[in-house]
Amino acid sequence: MTEEILIAGFGGQGVLSMGKIMAYSGVMQDMEVSWMPSYGPEMRGGTANVIVIISSERISSPIIKHFDTAIILNQQSMDKFESSVKPGGILIYDGNGITRHPERKDITIYRVDATEEASKMNNPKIFNTIVLGGFLKVKPIIKMENVIKGLKKSLPERYHNLIPINEKAIQRGTEIIKKVS
Amino acid sequence: MKKELRLMKGNEAVAEAAIRAGVDGYFGYPITPQTEIIEYLMEANPAETTGMIVLQAESEIAAINMVYGGAACGKKVMTSSSSPGISLKQEGITYIAGAELPCLIVNVVRGGPGLGTIQPAQSDYFQATKGGGHGDYHLIVLAPASVQEMADFVDLSFELAFKYRNPVMMLSDGAIGQMMEKVYLSPQKERSKTIYDWATTGKPATRERNIITSLDLDPNGQELFNLKLIAKYNLIRENEVRYEEFQIEDAEYLLVAYGTSARVCQKSVQLAREEGIKLGLLRPITLFPFPSKRINELANRVKGMLSVEMSAGQMVEDVLLSVNGKVPVFHFGRMGGIVTTPEEVVECLKSKFIGG
Amino acid sequence: MAVVTGIKEIIKPENLVYKKTNIMTENILSYCPGCGHGTAHRILAEIIEEEGLQSEAIGVSPVGCSVLLYNYLDIDWQEAAHGRAPAVATAIKRLMPEKFVFTYQGDGDLAAIGTAETIHACNRGENIMIIFINNGIYGMTGGQMAPTTLPGMKSSTSPYGRDVKTMGNPLKMTDIVATLPGSYYVTRQSVHTPANVKKTKKAIRKAVRYQKLDKGTCLIEIVSNCPSGWKMTPVQSNKWMEENMFPYYPLGDLKTPVE
Numbered sequence: 001m002t003e004e005i006l007i008a009g010f011g012g013q014g015v016l017s018m019g020k021i022m023a024y025s026g027v028m029q030d031m032e033v034s035w036m037p038s039y040g041p042e043m044r045g046g047t048a049n050v051i052v053i054i055s056s057e058r059i060s061s062p063i064i065k066h067f068d069t070a071i072i073l074n075q076q077s078m079d080k081f082e083s084s085v086k087p088g089g090i091l092i093y094d095g096n097g098i099t100r101h102p103e104r105k106d107i108t109i110y111r112v113d114a115t116e117e118a119s120k121m122n123n124p125k126i127f128n129t130i131v132l133g134g135f136l137k138v139k140p141i142i143k144m145e146n147v148i149k150g151l152k153k154s155l156p157e158r159y160h161n162l163i164p165i166n167e168k169a170i171q172r173g174t175e176i177i178k179k180v181s
Numbered sequence: 182m183k184k185e186l187r188l189m190k191g192n193e194a195v196a197e198a199a200i201r202a203g204v205d206g207y208f209g210y211p212i213t214p215q216t217e218i219i220e221y222l223m224e225a226n227p228a229e230t231t232g233m234i235v236l237q238a239e240s241e242i243a244a245i246n247m248v249y250g251g252a253a254c255g256k257k258v259m260t261s262s263s264s265p266g267i268s269l270k271q272e273g274i275t276y277i278a279g280a281e282l283p284c285l286i287v288n289v290v291r292g293g294p295g296l297g298t299i300q301p302a303q304s305d306y307f308q309a310t311k312g313g314g315h316g317d318y319h320l321i322v323l324a325p326a327s328v329q330e331m332a333d334f335v336d337l338s339f340e341l342a343f344k345y346r347n348p349v350m351m352l353s354d355g356a357i358g359q360m361m362e363k364v365y366l367s368p369q370k371e372r373s374k375t376i377y378d379w380a381t382t383g384k385p386a387t388r389e390r391n392i393i394t395s396l397d398l399d400p401n402g403q404e405l406f407n408l409k410l411i412a413k414y415n416l417i418r419e420n421e422v423r424y425e426e427f428q429i430e431d432a433e434y435l436l437v438a439y440g441t442s443a444r445v446c447q448k449s450v451q452l453a454r455e456e457g458i459k460l461g462l463l464r465p466i467t468l469f470p471f472p473s474k475r476i477n478e479l480a481n482r483v484k485g486m487l488s489v490e491m492s493a494g495q496m497v498e499d500v501l502l503s504v505n506g507k508v509p510v511f512h513f514g515r516m517g518g519i520v521t522t523p524e525e526v527v528e529c530l531k532s533k534f535i536g537g
Numbered sequence: 538m539a540v541v542t543g544i545k546e547i548i549k550p551e552n553l554v555y556k557k558t559n560i561m562t563e564n565i566l567s568y569c570p571g572c573g574h575g576t577a578h579r580i581l582a583e584i585i586e587e588e589g590l591q592s593e594a595i596g597v598s599p600v601g602c603s604v605l606l607y608n609y610l611d612i613d614w615q616e617a618a619h620g621r622a623p624a625v626a627t628a629i630k631r632l633m634p635e636k637f638v639f640t641y642q643g644d645g646d647l648a649a650i651g652t653a654e655t656i657h658a659c660n661r662g663e664n665i666m667i668i669f670i671n672n673g674i675y676g677m678t679g680g681q682m683a684p685t686t687l688p689g690m691k692s693s694t695s696p697y698g699r700d701v702k703t704m705g706n707p708l709k710m711t712d713i714v715a716t717l718p719g720s721y722y723v724t725r726q727s728v729h730t731p732a733n734v735k736k737t738k739k740a741i742r743k744a745v746r747y748q749k750l751d752k753g754t755c756l757i758e759i760v761s762n763c764p765s766g767w768k769m770t771p772v773q774s775n776k777w778m779e780e781n782m783f784p785y786y787p788l789g790d791l792k793t794p795v796e
């Protein structure tokens with residue numbers, strides 16, 4: 001089993017940390033993982049993305065151009081990465097701020113309105129774990145218990161009080177994700 | 182002892198491995214994409230645990246000269262930087278080579294020349310393997326292709342550096358430095374208490390004074406020293422070649438690639454084999470000494486080789502020398518911080534060798 | 538309808554109070570919100586325009602957040618290696634003395650890696666202007682300790698606060714430069730309020746005049762903020778700067794010529 005995932009959005013949306021939780025969860029499940037961020041100067045409201053690969057085999061290239069799943073969290077990333085989903089693959093997006101919705105017919109498209117849900121739950125910071133929940137619903141490649149372990153591992157000790165709310169957010173994500181086409 | 186499993190960036194793995202290897206001193210200056218090394222060390226604050234000194238210097242030039250001073254005391258010392266900073270260190274590096282001092286220099290390469298880009302590249306191969314500074318000298322050059330190797334090669338580097346009294350460079354790149362993977366960390370080693378008989382540690386009555394220098398005004402003396410260095414490098418060539426092979430048993434064509442490119446090429450081998458092309462990969466782990474003998478042997482078996490590097494074609498010259506005309510050799514690479522895709526490699530292979 | 542006439546009224550040329558300086562290009566600044574670099578660029582551009590220097594000015598941009606300064610001011614530029622701008626500017630001015638030559642450098646660039654170039658260019662009294670943006674941190678590389686970082690101040694390479702015993706003391710490069718016979722006019726300013734912007738602009742204008750008169754090196758330090766590196770909002774960062782940076786780096790002239 002190999003799952004090649006792209007997560008793309010604005011810097012500050014928790015894109016990299018969502019990838020980190022995924023990678024840690026993979027480790028907890030005894031899988032091989034790689035986490036390759038886009039990196040740049042400490043500037044300035046730009047876009048951020050990360051490639052996460054989770055596999056039962058040794059991972060070859062950590063940098064790839066085509067993905068089994070793309071999780072897209074802003075319009076710029078939609079424009080850039082819609083075409084990089086492998087035929088038959090999955091695109092998950094948050095509709096917030098999206099002006100041009102994905103159009104491809106050869107992939108399965110899901111929508112998870114995590115921004116809206118996070119503000120309903122009064123906590124914009126859990127946005128990314130809601131998205132993660134959505135992903136795990138459509139791609140249950142990691143057992144939930146390992147995801148929780150991964151969450152614990154990727155959060156510094158001083159934030160461990162936030163684990164329950166993030167668990168709830170993951171749960172909520174699995175409930176609100178819906179298939180678009 | 183059991184190894185500890187962590188998920189880390191390559192840069193963080195170097196830093197943690199340095200503490201665990203019992204390194205005495207790290208001297209550095211921030212530069213992307215390797216700044217996590219000094220940041221990690223400052224946060225870990227090993228002065229409180231192992232006694233390791235961590236210092237942010239005012240420049241790369243200062244940092245490498247701190248390494249010179251520490252190494253000359255027989256201490257395990259290291260620095261790290263990325264391409265523009267490594268260029269600044271070249272003066273210090275040639276003095277270190279000339280004084281035969283052991284140390285580790287980590288280069289997390291970004292694209293150049295000049296200020297270039299902060300994205301990954303492999304365009305410092307010539308600089309690392311052919312000298313870099315002035316004079317006849319070589320570094321031992323290790324090329325990690327995973328976060329695990331970034332950690333493991335810290336210890337290996339110091340082992341080789343002290344064995345040959347020679348500076349070692351770990352030639353990584355921005356992709357391996359920034360990427361997170363699983364890494365198994367070795368247990369904490371004690372810092373060494375060895376006092377080397379060549380080091381400046383204060384002259385006891387029992388030995389002659391030690392002078393660390395690279396100066397010899399007498400041409401005959403200097404030539405003798407050069408000959409001694411050549412003998413040392415030949416010994417290193419004899420004993421320390423390291424490489425990894427991937428699907429070469431029945432290979433008709435061979436990719437030669439190191440570091441991130443070698444990771445990409447593994448996938449290219451898979452893709453080519455799905456199309457029925459018998460492709461293999463040789464990954465040099467030591468770039469100096471280069472696995473010339475092995476490549477020369479393989480040239481008897483394959484129809485052609487492709488050197489894949491994120492550069493305008495540097496290692497390809499060593500492949501050509503190794504093959505010595507037996508089979509055609511080509512270069513393929515992207516530059517400017519662009520990482521080659523596995524598909525592009527296969528395309529190039531087909532166009533060069535299979536005609537289409 | 539009324540609203541539309543309102544706007545038309547407002548945008549009449551005679552009602553214009555503020556506009557983009559012509560010397561600024563159309564490129565979008567890459568700075569974080571609230572960063573002082575942008576304001577400093579703007580007044581530099583205004584002076585170049587007001588003094589009619591566009592065709593004379595040759596700027597040397599540094600390595601730091603302002604590395605792309607050459608994209609923002611519509612004049613000729615050279616990009617120097619990290620810290621070497623004063624050496625680069627030295628040669629430009631010596632070979633083309635009729636030109637207006639200046640560098641624009643951060644604290645890491647000017648006071649760490651470029652210490653030697655700074656001191657020696659000023660010591661030779663090179664007839665150039667140096668603009669020195671002191672934000673107490675390495676902004677570009679993500680908030681590491683700079684030579685100017687205050688004691689106890691946290692950065693990514695002083696995560697427990699700058700310990701002066703192991704990391705040295707904040708370096709007052711401007712004070713050092715003021716002691717050198719070659720420097721002519723040395724001042725420390727800021728750009729975080731309109732009043733301070735005016736003062737800084739005046740200082741730059743003076744430096745331009747002195748360079749025309751072949752007087753020697755003029756160094757203008759601008760104590761500035763780095764909201765991202767300091768992990769503060771722009772407003773917090775300006776307040777923190779007033780309360781912490783200014784006591785250590787007091788504003789005002791350090792060396793004024795007797796005219």
Ligand SMILES: Cc1ncc(C[n+]2csc(CCOP(=O)(O)OP(=O)(O)O)c2C)c(N)n1
Binds near residue numbers: 213602675
């Ligand atoms: C030789 C070399 N070393 C290091 C760097 C990495 N680097 C780029 S900018 C910078 C520091 C910039 O800090 P500062 O001069 O204070 O400018 P700021 O970004 O704060 O405006 C460093 C260390 C480099 N580009 N070249």
Ligand code: SF4
Binds near residue numbers: 672
């Ligand atoms: S990192 Fe700091 S100095 Fe750089 S643009 Fe942002 S606020 Fe300004």
Ligand SMILES: [Mg+2]
Binds near residue numbers: 643673
């Ligand atoms: Mg600065």
